[in-house]
Amino acid sequence: MSQYDTLKAQIASEFGTPVAVIDLDIVDANIARLQTRCDAAGIANRPHIKTHKSPVLARQQINAGAKGITCQKLGEAEIMVEAGIDDIIIATNLLGAARSGRLAALQRQTGLKCCADNQVTLGAYAEAAAQAERPLQVLIECDTGQKRAGVETVEEMLLLARQIKDNHWLEFAGLLFYPPLDGWPATQKFYQNAKAELAEMGLEAGIVSTGGTPNLRNLGRLEGATEHRSGTSIFNDRMMLADGIASPDDCAFHIYTSVVSKATPLRGILDAGSKTFTSDIGGLKGFGLIEEYPEIQIHKLSEEHGFLDFSASKNTPEIGEIVRVLPNHVCVSVNMFDRLITVRDGKIAGELDVSARGRLV
């Protein structure tokens, strides 16, 4: 029995299937590689913790050299502050969370950096900061092609910058970008104009943040950028493989699942479905890559069943066989689990809580 087969058998006998397993040796390498990449580009590393939702891993990223972290939810930031992490950008309009008083409560504990793309959000931030009696730093989110959140013009950005400048409880901290892969020239143009106009207002963007793991190939390409937010690179996934930004050896997160049924020679069933992998497709074919049988497609999911199509594969697994699946999108699959099993040196090392999971506000 290979060491890998032994590991699979041990995991199944200790935990059952399906379970989520991270390889800490690969995690270490991925954390180090991201830091090296950022250092080489002269860009501060501010990893996005939405992928792992673990203060333990966030701390490891900081110890490796990250300047701070990025969160997407107030609840994620609450968990990270509780763990003693205090340099946090929350990269979204925190309007729905601000109203509950939780933003003010957290701001009282730790000075946060939040993002906004509109006046309503700024109003809520000013109120929270006043309640906390501590000025809130605000980055203006700018959209240079994602068509998601973010102001689309420098003029709109300036209106918000003015509102921030004029409010006692708000401090202008910078600009947040999430450039599309081919949108870096447009982002550069936006930034140049923004910088000049802000200077006339007596403001300077202390933080100019770019984001995205596929965008690591563009790291440093925005002249003036100070930091980058990468989430997925700590684990990687099938989408990152398809993108070419990661190799199979860089993939740290897998679902260990059992083949539990084979109705005919052409099809089988895994004990993992959409409540394990999620239904995210990400432009790929099927719902995950089975490492032992890459030709077998997971062509359909129900909640707790993965439907296998054997027709393109010479070899097929036996009922009871454990396979290792690389999910399409790791950030949403991690989010299905309360705990991840950790492996080091090819052996079970322990378990890691996905502490900020379920913090939806």
Next chain:
Amino acid sequence: MSQYDTLKAQIASEFGTPVAVIDLDIVDANIARLQTRCDAAGIANRPHIKTHKSPVLARQQINAGAKGITCQKLGEAEIMVEAGIDDIIIATNLLGAARSGRLAALQRQTGLKCCADNQVTLGAYAEAAAQAERPLQVLIECDTGQKRAGVETVEEMLLLARQIKDNHWLEFAGLLFYPPLDGWPATQKFYQNAKAELAEMGLEAGIVSTGGTPNLRNLGRLEGATEHRSGTSIFNDRMMLADGIASPDDCAFHIYTSVVSKATPLRGILDAGSKTFTSDIGGLKGFGLIEEYPEIQIHKLSEEHGFLDFSASKNTPEIGEIVRVLPNHVCVSVNMFDRLITVRDGKIAGELDVSARGRLV
């Protein structure tokens, strides 16, 4: 301000957004209606708790007349047994869970009814039952058209029945079907043959189980059926609306989410994305129905953003407005939350733990 607007504002100020809210008055009505339907058809009600994952709601279903419950995971059954519920069918090949020793441990506490469609699973069950020193009841899962798990022929079923009969630790409990909507005649034919052949072996299917919420319109149509498994009907969702099995007044679960960004007059952003709704489409257009703006499509999701397309709608929400979204598929959306907010008489009543969430094995 309408009572409903007041409720939305109270929920946002107490909890923030996005949050999941269930209306207990509708839940009560849905539980009662399912029981009435089953009673009228002379079929025992064995609701599937995969939808709500709450022992509190399972207990309510039993108090309303349900014979027992259905689980899809061993971990779900563990939570239900802990809450004192003891008539449980686990409706799947529990192979990956059986190996960890957890099936034996639970079987020692409470006699379970498990399902199998192959000899390997039966072998694992026999081992677990021997370890528990308590015979395990087994239903044979039969596939009459779903092409998921289940034996496809009466001959295969009989081989398994023989294996059960010959094993000291296994007891033949019956047959489990999940007929496709149009597969009831085929299911009837399968069952008639199976019944006759089983009788020759001296066996009788004490339980003949059918399943599915859309299949409630076929309830009692399988002559010989003894029980039905319905999960979604406790809450309902956009898929059930589209199916016609539920009306808007039967929908008990909604996501309350805020509009947090409006970049142009044609598009906006919700503070809820695939980590709230999930990416399940279920043959529908968009990722959920916005009750206040049914013409506005949620056309795309990222993890924490819902992308709104205003182009088909005369009215558009303001930034900061709270809207109520009916998700496409409630079973997977509930699974995103650790707790649901409960409402009764149009007012906040409390919170309900999704206790069996994250029990993936």
